[in-house]
Amino acid sequence: MxxxxxxxxxxxxxxxxxxxxxxxxxxxxxxxxxxxxxxxxxxxxxxxxxxxxxxxxxxxxxxxxxxxxxxxxxxxxxxxxxxxxxxxxxxxxxxxxxxxxxxxxxxxxxxxxxxxxxxxGYHYRFKKESLAAKKAIVAGSIGDPLVVRVEAMRRRKVPGWGVFTNKDIQGGGCLMDYGCHLLDLALWLMDYPEIELVEGQTYEMVSRDPDQVNEWGIYDATTIDVEDHATAFIKFKNGATMLFETSWAANVPSDKESLSISGTKGGISVFPYALNKAEQGIMTTTVADWISGEENExxxxxxxxxxxxxxxxxxxVKPNEAKIVTAVIEQIYQKSN
Ligand SMILES: NC(=O)c1ccc[n+]([C@@H]2O[C@H](COP(=O)([O-])OP(=O)(O)OC[C@H]3O[C@@H](n4cnc5c(N)ncnc54)[C@H](O)[C@@H]3O)[C@@H](O)[C@H]2O)c1
Missing domain, CATH: 3.40.50.720 (NAD(P)-binding Rossmann-like Domain)
Structure with missing residues (x-):
């Protein structure tokens, strides 16, 4: 044993x-x-x-x-x-x-x-939906990925514990600590194509408001120095593009995690899972059959x-892939003004 x-x-x-x-x-x-x-x-x-x-x-x-x-x-x-x-x-x-x-x-x-x-620890890859999406993409179900849309959005949920609001110790905010999961997942589903260009912008105005409304505890609005919202546009050398948005203090009606890909032959939505294809003259949507009996990610x-x-x-989750997530995040911070 x-x-x-x-x-x-x-x-x-x-x-x-x-x-x-x-x-x-x-x-x-x-x-x-x-x-x-x-x-x-x-x-x-x-x-x-x-x-x-x-x-x-x-x-x-x-x-x-x-x-x-x-x-x-x-x-x-x-x-x-x-x-x-x-x-x-x-x-x-x-x-x-x-x-x-x-x-x-x-x-x-x-x-x-x-x-x-x-x-x-990019554990989103081990979610059932992610594994089902990867399997479908590898099997050629959507053809070549063209446009990838990612939204990792939390409504007013800045972590009010630990060191998540300290840039020196965490390196960043919602992008570094939350959006990174969906960024990795999207890049993995695309098979980590070579990147041509990263543009981005970060924001921190909402969480600096002294009259903060926050659902995940209390943090110090006067010392927080990390972003609470970030957007990015990533262009790949193969012509594909990614539209990316993440926040942990968004003024949205509810939390939303969404990742979808439009490809040359079909499209896939990961959360919630659905595979969309045009077959025999009609558009069909298939939901994967993986619901019961599986362990958590x-x-x-x-x-x-x-x-x-x-x-x-x-x-x-290989080091040579995770290092690209870190590089993209770094570029989004560098491009932001
Ligand atoms: N995968 C996920 O979804 C997920 C979720 C939460 C946190 N995390 C990551 O996990 C890590 C820890 O986060 P957490 O929420 O557990 O934070 P935490 O603040 O709850 O715990 C961190 C612990 O590390 C200890 N520590 C600090 N510096 C140390 C050092 N040099 N050597 C040994 N111990 C040290 C602290 O005393 C503390 O007990 C972070 O990198 C965070 O981004 C990942």
Whole structure:
């Protein structure tokens, strides 16, 4: 029986809410140790989840495990990933891969050199709708993607906890922390075509309003320094284009996550799933038959990471793709004025 030992670095919300429960459910895997700069927090989490070892340092944790799951704020992903790969460990790193392109490039190179798995936490790819859409696109159902429309919109939901409103630590706001998921998903469905041009604009006026109305807690409107809305236009070398919009403080009637692609032979909507085609003179819409009995994307993502490590396979979310998300985000910030 395999005993594959996982170490958690950063024992905050995503570690306790998603990764520790998911990895604990996988047979042959133990969540063996935890490290957090907040040692009290690490001890509490270890007690709650019956984790054997509370490490004093990342280095100490690395000596005792086969792989680490990095759940620190975005700024620290790079340093922890580099240390873990250098120690010869497999790494699952939360999204975004890094806050700067040059860091993501170094991380990708380090994974290659170490010959270890480096999987990034773009878990939207493991949603049933996303997998069904990928399958249909790979089977040629929509032909070549032409126009991609993405809306990742939350109505007045700036995260009022943690460090999400601090640019220095998170690197950005709704685009860096939320829109990145749908940006990755859209690029993956398109098979990551080469990019010719990125234009974009970010906004932060709504969340700076001292009379804020926010549904996800309270943040300091005087210190928030990240964007709450971003738009982008991306043109690809193959002629396709993407129209992208994300916000976590939008003045819209309700939240909306939508991703649709018009191709040369058909079109696909991912959320909610529908495949549209003109067949025998009429337009048809097919809804995939995947509804029941499947595990959630957090567990699917964790299982995939473990099997990639054990079988020495490249993971579904590859460093060379996640680094492009970071590069696009960087360009949107650069183009914005
Ligand atoms: N995939 C998703 O949908 C999703 C959702 C939420 C958060 N995230 C990502 O997960 C990461 C963590 O987010 P969170 O919501 O858990 O934040 P959090 O603030 O709840 O937790 C972060 C934890 O990391 C610890 N920490 C800070 N610096 C550290 C360091 N250098 N070494 C070790 N521990 C350190 C903090 O003490 C804290 O306990 C971020 O990168 C975030 O973008 C992803």
């Amino acid at each position: 395999i005993n594959f030992k996982i170490g958690i670095i950063g024992a905050g919300g995503i570690a306790t809410g998603r990764h520790i429960p998911a990895f604990k459910e996988i047979e042959g895997v133990s969540v063996y140790g935890v490290f957090d700069v907040n040692h009290v927090r690490a001890k509490e989490v270890a007690a709650t989840f019956s984790i054997e070892f509370v490490a004093e340092s990342e280095e100490q944790l690395l000596r005792h495990v086969d792989a680490v799951v990095i759940c620190t704020p975005n700024k620290f992903h790079h340093q922890s990933v580099m240390k873990a790969l250098d120690a010869g460990k497999h790494v699952f790193c939360e999204k975004p891969m890094a806050i700067a392109s040059h860091e993501a490039i170094e991380m990708e190179e380090a994974a290659k050199k170490a010959e270890k798995v480096l999987q990034i 957090g567990l699917a993502q964790a299982r995939h990471f473990i099997s990639s490590c054990l079988e020495g396979r490249e993971p579904l």
